[in-house]
Amino acid sequence: MRAVFGGALEWDGADALDPSAMAVTALGMGVPILIGVLAAHPRIGLAASLGAMWVGNAPRGGSLAEHWRTVRDIVLAAIGAAIAAALIARHGWWSDAGLVLIAGIGALLGGFSRPAAAASQRFVVFVTIGLGIATQAPDRLLLTILIAEGAIWAALCALAVGAAARRWRIGQTAAAEPRSGASFAQLYCRWRRLLATVTGWIYSLRLMVCLGCAVVLREAMPQHHYSWIAVAVALLTQRQGDGLVVKVLQRAVGVATGVMATEAIASRPLPGWALVIVIATLAAASPWLRKRSYVAYTAATTPLILLLTSGGGTIAQGLLIDRLVATWIAAGLVIVAFLAARRLTPRPSPDSPRLDSGRGRPR
Numbered sequence: 001m002r003a004v005f006g007g008a009l010e011w012d013g014a015d016a017l018d019p020s021a022m023a024v025t026a027l028g029m030g031v032p033i034l035i036g037v038l039a040a041h042p043r044i045g046l047a048a049s050l051g052a053m054w055v056g057n058a059p060r061g062g063s064l065a066e067h068w069r070t071v072r073d074i075v076l077a078a079i080g081a082a083i084a085a086a087l088i089a090r091h092g093w094w095s096d097a098g099l100v101l102i103a104g105i106g107a108l109l110g111g112f113s114r115p116a117a118a119a120s121q122r123f124v125v126f127v128t129i130g131l132g133i134a135t136q137a138p139d140r141l142l143l144t145i146l147i148a149e150g151a152i153w154a155a156l157c158a159l160a161v162g163a164a165a166r167r168w169r170i171g172q173t174a175a176a177e178p179r180s181g182a183s184f185a186q187l188y189c190r191w192r193r194l195l196a197t198v199t200g201w202i203y204s205l206r207l208m209v210c211l212g213c214a215v216v217l218r219e220a221m222p223q224h225h226y227s228w229i230a231v232a233v234a235l236l237t238q239r240q241g242d243g244l245v246v247k248v249l250q251r252a253v254g255v256a257t258g259v260m261a262t263e264a265i266a267s268r269p270l271p272g273w274a275l276v277i278v279i280a281t282l283a284a285a286s287p288w289l290r291k292r293s294y295v296a297y298t299a300a301t302t303p304l305i306l307l308l309t310s311g312g313g314t315i316a317q318g319l320l321i322d323r324l325v326a327t328w329i330a331a332g333l334v335i336v337a338f339l340a341a342r343r344l345t346p347r348p349s350p351d352s353p354r355l356d357s358g359r360g361r362p363r
C-alpha cells in the first residue's frame with residue numbers, strides 16, 4: 001500500500017511546461033463545444049469533443065511524418081470504435097456479448113506488433129465508452145459522424161500546432177517508437193507462434209472475463225448505475241503485467257478523486273460558457289499533469305469523461321457514488337483476474353516469440 005499512496009503523492013516537476021500540447025487539447029475539445037453552445041445545441045458539441053478527447057493527447061513526434069503516423073492510428077481507432085459502438089448498441093444482451101467479443105478480438109489482434117498493441121488498447125477503451133453513449137443517443141449515425149468529425153478536427157489541431165512548435169522549438173517532442181525492421185510475413189509468423197501459447201491469449205481472456213463480470217454485475221443490480229464498471233475495466237486493464245497492481249490501484253484512486261471533483265463541478269446546471277471553460281481548462285491541464293502525476297492526470301480526465309458522457313447536464317450525487325463504487329469494483333476485478341492469470345500462466349521460456357526491444361525483429 002505504501003507504493004500505491006506513495007506514488008499518489010509523487011510529483012515529477014522535471015519536465016518543462018509544454019504550451020503546445022496544452023493548446024492542442026484545449027482547442028481540440030474547447031472549439032467543438034463552443035460551436036455547439038453558440039448554435040444552441042451543446043450536446044452536438046460535446047459529442048464532437050468526445051472524439052477530440054480520444055485524439056488530443058497524441059504525442060508529438062520529432063517530424064511531421066512521425067506525428068502523422070501516430071495521429072493517423074489514433075483517429076482510425078476512434079472512428080472504428082465509434083462505428084462498432086453504433087452497430088452493436090441497443091440489442092440487449094447481444095450488445096453486451098458484442099462488446100466482450102469485440103474487445104477480445106481487438107486484444108488478440110494487438111499481439112501482432114507494438115503499434116497494433118497500442119491501437120487495440122485505445123480501441124477497447126473507445127468502444128466501451130462509445131457503447132454507453134450510443135445506447136442513449138437518439139441518432140446513432142449522427143453520433144458516429146460527430147465523433148469522427150471531432151477526432152479529425154483534433155488531429156488537424158495536433159498536426160498544425162505540432163508543426164508550429166517544431167518550427168519555433170516550443171515544448172518537447174516525444175521519443176519516437178523504434179520502427180520494426182521485420183516484414184509483415186515475419187510479424188505474422190511471430191503472432192501465430194504467440195497464439196499457439198497461453199501467453200498469447202491471456203490478456204484477451206483477462207479483458208473478456210472482467211467485461212463479462214461487469215455486465216453481469218450491472219444486470220444483477222439494476223437499481224445502481226453500474227455500467228461504469230465496464231468503462232473502468234477498459235481503462236484499468238493493461239497488456240503488460242509489470243507493476244499492474246500498483247498502477248491499477250493508483251488509477252482507481254485518481255478516478256475516485258475525479259468522481260468526487262465532478263460532484264463539485266456538475267452538482268448544479270452549468271451555463272454554456274462555463275461548460276466551455278471547464279472542459280477546455282481540464283483538457284489543457286491533462287497533458288501537463290500526465291508527465292507529473294499519474295493519479296492527478298487520471299483525476300483530471302475523469303470529470304472530462306463524465307461531463308461528456310452525461311451530455312454536460314447535472315450529474316446526481318447518487319450516480320456519482322455509484323460510479324465511485326463501480327471504479328473500485330472494476331479495480332478488484334482487474335487485479336483478481338491478473339493474479340489468477342499469473343498463477344495459471346507458465347513463465348515464458350527463452351524460445352518464446354517476442355520482439356527485440358531494440359530493432360523490433362522477431363526472435
